[in-house]
Amino acid sequence: MGRAISKARTLSPLLPFFVFAVLASLAALDSTQAASAENNTSIHGTDSGATLTSKNASCEQSPFAGYDCVLTVVPGQFEIHWALDGELLYIAAVATTTGWVAVGWSPTGQMVGSNAVIGPDPNPVGGFEIQAFRLGGRSVSRVHPNPNITVLFASSVTMEGVTRLEFARLVNESGPGIVPVVAAKGVPNRMLWAVSPDGSTGLQYHGPTNRMPFSVDFVSGASARALIDDEAHYRHLASKMRAHGWLMGFGVGVLLPLGALASRFGKNRLPHWFYLHAVCQITGVILMTIGAIIAFSYFDALQRAQSHAQARQHSIGLTIFILAWVQLLIALFRPSPGTRIRRIWFLWHWFLGTGIIIMGGVNVFLGMALFHKYTDYGIQGARVVYAIFVSFYALVYLALDTFLKPAPDAAERARIQLSTFPNPAPQYPDSRPDAAAVPPSGAGFV
Numbered sequence: 001m002g003r004a005i006s007k008a009r010t011l012s013p014l015l016p017f018f019v020f021a022v023l024a025s026l027a028a029l030d031s032t033q034a035a036s037a038e039n040n041t042s043i044h045g046t047d048s049g050a051t052l053t054s055k056n057a058s059c060e061q062s063p064f065a066g067y068d069c070v071l072t073v074v075p076g077q078f079e080i081h082w083a084l085d086g087e088l089l090y091i092a093a094v095a096t097t098t099g100w101v102a103v104g105w106s107p108t109g110q111m112v113g114s115n116a117v118i119g120p121d122p123n124p125v126g127g128f129e130i131q132a133f134r135l136g137g138r139s140v141s142r143v144h145p146n147p148n149i150t151v152l153f154a155s156s157v158t159m160e161g162v163t164r165l166e167f168a169r170l171v172n173e174s175g176p177g178i179v180p181v182v183a184a185k186g187v188p189n190r191m192l193w194a195v196s197p198d199g200s201t202g203l204q205y206h207g208p209t210n211r212m213p214f215s216v217d218f219v220s221g222a223s224a225r226a227l228i229d230d231e232a233h234y235r236h237l238a239s240k241m242r243a244h245g246w247l248m249g250f251g252v253g254v255l256l257p258l259g260a261l262a263s264r265f266g267k268n269r270l271p272h273w274f275y276l277h278a279v280c281q282i283t284g285v286i287l288m289t290i291g292a293i294i295a296f297s298y299f300d301a302l303q304r305a306q307s308h309a310q311a312r313q314h315s316i317g318l319t320i321f322i323l324a325w326v327q328l329l330i331a332l333f334r335p336s337p338g339t340r341i342r343r344i345w346f347l348w349h350w351f352l353g354t355g356i357i358i359m360g361g362v363n364v365f366l367g368m369a370l371f372h373k374y375t376d377y378g379i380q381g382a383r384v385v386y387a388i389f390v391s392f393y394a395l396v397y398l399a400l401d402t403f404l405k406p407a408p409d410a411a412e413r414a415r416i417q418l419s420t421f422p423n424p425a426p427q428y429p430d431s432r433p434d435a436a437a438v439p440p441s442g443a444g445f446v
């Protein structure tokens, strides 16, 4: 067992390298996630090799010739008809407006970062053709045509205040800035619709009620009206996510690693190392618990919209939550120092504690990315600040591990004490086997 412990001790200096490796892999994470999302679609798209159609979809039948299904997204305002025929998806969007009509594909359910086919612009001066756009921001100057996206058979007609926009898109089309059309049973497309307010000319802001996210599985016909369907609910959720992120980031991402540092390097050096460790860890677990209660109470609505990448943050978060509680409970029932069972306890405490801390760091980055996906809020600043914290932590850890003199053990402390005070006050014998004349600070609880 002694050998195992010394192995754990020699392993622990590897922690910073581990953290660096995690950071480096995180830097690559965004691109791999994007790539895997694309892979997903192409894998599913070619499914069994059979031609995918919407002919057998369990949807409301479209009354339009050439279309299989119709989804009334908002009664009296917007409906979408479609037919899937192998590599082509035919769309007819019918909206109550005399201005432009847009059908978008979105990676997040948010406007920014999406593609949309928009048309027609009734404005005789400076009007535009039906074409695909990249929605780079929430202002007209950031909505640009995207010629990489193929738009076929485009046409439109406006009659009695209602505009019908028709076009076809290629399934699984990929390329720079393209959000692909997915044709795979069980994989919904995240869509957006928006229309211009009546009487407006040119490409203008649609207004707060003329737009909405929704989702459609073009093969099965399954659909959902909106991921987060009204503005108030969306803002409310965003504020809960932010609170969850701060609590988790500080509790799990900062306090737990600092507490471990206090134990590893403060032991037998700092007078109150034990209290420092226990207070950091218990506070960390309390903050984590409040954060998890927020997640359990408010984030359920999002689960319908989850992709695999999101589910991963979910499950790591849940694992950390359970393990941290196990660690806390086991920490409260410690065997006396110096005993064999205490060494086993330490080994467990060390491995589990280190594991929780590493997973916690990774999950803070994953959580931030998820928050960005849902809300589109910028997270670059928070990501950089936390990366600096992790790097600095690793540096301090490495420096202390390399340059700090070994801490005096109990016997040595006693000797030092004796040589400083030649006539020490009488000490009562301690019942613990390796306890020396002068107990380490906080020893009553350690």
Ligand code: HEM
Binding pocket: 102, 103, 104, 109, 110, 111, 112, 115, 116, 118, 135, 137, 138, 139, 140, 143, 192, 193, 194, 203, 204, 205, 206, 207, 208, 209, 211, 212, 213, 231
């Ligand atoms: C033409 C230029 C456009 C401008 C200036 C614009 C502007 C904006 C603004 C300011 C917001 C935030 C306020 C709000 O929620 O209403 C917003 C949200 C939204 N926009 Fe647009 N938009 C444009 C085009 C589009 C298009 C073409 C689509 C869909 C195909 C779209 C879909 C949405 C959706 C679904 C939201 C709500 C979700 C979110 O906040 O991202 N927008 N837009």
Ligand code: HEM
Binding pocket: 012, 256, 260, 263, 264, 265, 267, 274, 277, 278, 281, 282, 285, 324, 325, 327, 328, 331, 332, 346, 349, 350, 352, 353, 354, 356, 357, 446
């Ligand atoms: C989730 C919460 C916790 C985590 C992640 C954690 C993590 C750690 C780690 C990584 C170490 C090893 C430091 C080293 O390398 O020497 C350690 C040591 C220690 N921890 Fe914790 N800890 C937690 C909670 C607690 C609690 C609540 C207590 C006591 C109330 C506690 C008591 C100790 C003690 C006494 C040591 C030193 C053990 C020894 O050297 O024999 N820990 N902890």
Ligand code: HEM
Binding pocket: 241, 242, 244, 245, 246, 248, 249, 252, 253, 288, 292, 295, 296, 299, 300, 302, 303, 306, 310, 313, 314, 316, 317, 318, 320, 321, 359, 360, 361, 363, 364, 365, 366, 367, 368, 369, 370, 371, 374
């Ligand atoms: C290490 C720290 C973290 C832990 C332990 C953690 C834990 C959790 C747990 C347990 C859930 C699932 C709740 C449920 O079952 O519905 C969750 C969801 C979520 N967390 Fe975290 N989290 C952490 C960090 C973060 C951070 C820094 C953010 C950024 C704001 C974040 C954002 C989210 C979001 C957006 C969800 C909703 C996921 C969904 O339901 O799709 N998390 N987290």
